[in-house]
Amino acid sequence: MRYLLTIFWTLLLVNMLMYVAGSMVGSSYDFGTATTLGVVAVILIFIISALIPAQPTEEQ
Template identity: 55%
Template sequence: MRIFWTFFWTFLLVNMVTYVVSSMIGVAYHFETGTTLAVVATVLILLIAQLIPNEPVHH
């Protein structure tokens, strides 16, 4: 369920950013570009979440 919600919100936010940026620079909006970026961003977010330790580090 965690992966689904991560992808869901990443998908919405990345497509929104893609739409706004493409409008600002005057190019056509491509849904495929936003979706591809959302999948890549989701994988990166989940990978970074796995690399961060859960427990505090004792010195």
């Protein structure tokens, strides 16, 4: 379930970011480009979360 929520929110937020940034610059919004960047962001999030150790380190 957490993977589905990660995909949903990342795609939603990247599309929103592309829409707002495009409006500020004056360019048109392209759903395909925004979704492609969202998928790349999802893949990067999954890779980074796999590289981070799950166990807390022991403090002395």
